[in-house]
Amino acid sequence: MPEYRVGHGLDAHRLVPGRALVIGGVTVPDSPRGADAHSDGDVLLHALSDALLSCFGLGDIGVLFPPSDPSFAGLDSRHIVQSVVEKVRGVEPGAAVVNVAAVVTLDAPKLGPLREQVSAAVAQLMAVPVADVGVTFKTSEGLAPDHVQASVTMLVRL
Secondary structure, eight states: OOOEEEEEEEEEEEEEETSOOEETTEEOTTOSEEEOSSSOOOHHHHHHHHHHHHHTTOOOHHHHSOTTOGGGTTOOHHHHHHHHHHHHHHHOTTOEEEEEEEEEEOSSSOOGGGHHHHHHHHHHHHTSOGGGEEEEEEOOTTSSTTEEEEEEEEEEEO
């Protein structure tokens, strides 16, 4: 009988003018604000990376990519995910992501039109069928209009 692990990750960033908004490796067109972050600020990929790391007790992306290190400034978060996948393979070579469930909270702009593109990008990064990636977009109902947040849960088979 296969063994499974469940991981969870959460990330949030303040929104500021003059930065691109990137969600799941997809740049949101015409967004007036983006995440204030050391990297590209992709909250979905940051939460995804932390979820995978948490499955194996490997810390978080701040340990692997410290914001105090200037060499990571503006880093494409797809690189973070790829590095985390490689790290996990080094610890558990047979590990395979089975399912990804993600919730992104952002008041504006609306992300619904990008759902298929974001799901496909995450599926490709995690090497799973797009049908095994669930992406939900929510608003904060005005409670936190100046931030973007993502929460990711994943199931990994060993």
